[in-house]
Amino acid sequence: DQQVKQNSPSLSVQEGRISILNCDYTNSMFDYFLWYKKYPAEGPTFLISISSIKDKNEDGRFTVFLNKSAKHLSLHIVPSQPGDSAVYFCAAAGDFGNEKLTFGTGTRLTIIP
Amino acid sequence: DTAVSQTPKYLVTQMGNDKSIKCEQNLGHDTMYWYKQDSKKFLKIMFSYNNKELIINETVPNRFSPKSPDKAHLNLHINSLELGDSAVYFCASSQDLGTGYGYTFGSGTRLTVV
Numbered sequence: 001d002q003q004v005k006q007n008s009p010s011l012s013v014q015e016g017r018i019s020i021l022n023c024d025y026t027n028s029m030f031d032y033f034l035w036y037k038k039y040p041a042e043g044p045t046f047l048i049s050i051s052s053i054k055d056k057n058e059d060g061r062f063t064v065f066l067n068k069s070a071k072h073l074s075l076h077i078v079p080s081q082p083g084d085s086a087v088y089f090c091a092a093a094g095d096f097g098n099e100k101l102t103f104g105t106g107t108r109l110t111i112i113p
Numbered sequence: 114d115t116a117v118s119q120t121p122k123y124l125v126t127q128m129g130n131d132k133s134i135k136c137e138q139n140l141g142h143d144t145m146y147w148y149k150q151d152s153k154k155f156l157k158i159m160f161s162y163n164n165k166e167l168i169i170n171e172t173v174p175n176r177f178s179p180k181s182p183d184k185a186h187l188n189l190h191i192n193s194l195e196l197g198d199s200a201v202y203f204c205a206s207s208q209d210l211g212t213g214y215g216y217t218f219g220s221g222t223r224l225t226v227v
Contacts, residue, residue: 002155034215036215036218041220041221042220042221043117043203043205043218043219043220043221044156044203044216044218045218046215046216046217049215087154089156091215100158100161100169101158101215101216102158103148103155103156103157105153105154105155106154106156
């Protein structure tokens with residue numbers, strides 16, 4: 001039972017354009033969402049997060065949008081750069097007494113120079 | 114100076130063997146985790162420890178046993194290894210998800226059982 005889903009296994013975007021990665025979740029108890037970036041042979045690294053009391057959080061070129069009614073979040077990267085090529089994982093947590101993160105299966109983003 | 118380090122990075126072993134993976138964090142975090150990334154690239158939690166106390170134990174076979182000698186270390190022992198245990202195992206630590214920084218992951222241990 002996959003509670004966090006990333007339905008696009010891969011995405012290719014031209015350098016300089018916007019990359020939009022999508023994530024859907026089914027558990028309404030989730031109230032905190034994160035995006036991680038992973039390069040080959042490395043562990044995932046934290047990118048940006050958003051709590052359920054917000055609908056947008058921005059950090060430099062990265063913006064995460066949360067639509068709670070649709071149980072959907074997205075990560076926007078503008079402008080996309082070659083170094084952004086990686087696998088992006090969406091993750092969710094609920095109930096702050098339990099720090100468990102539930103991850104999606106990832107989207108491989110390729111930035112085309 | 115690696116924040117979360119795990120050893121070994123690669124581990125190839127035969128079925129039936131017992132092996133351990135070590136993890137250490139120097140971030141002063143209270144909580145540590147083991148995650149497994151299977152062949153479908155699905156990252157799934159196995160265990161979490163908070164200040165040496167087991168907090169989360171997902172549906173993991175008894176052959177897997179975490180050991181936390183102190184809050185900076187969380188080792189994973191696997192007995193009687195099976196082919197299906199082949200995966201990448203990630204250690205992670207966190208202080209408080211409410212700080213907005215999530216987990217810090219190690220670089221992973223690729224376990225191959227032959």
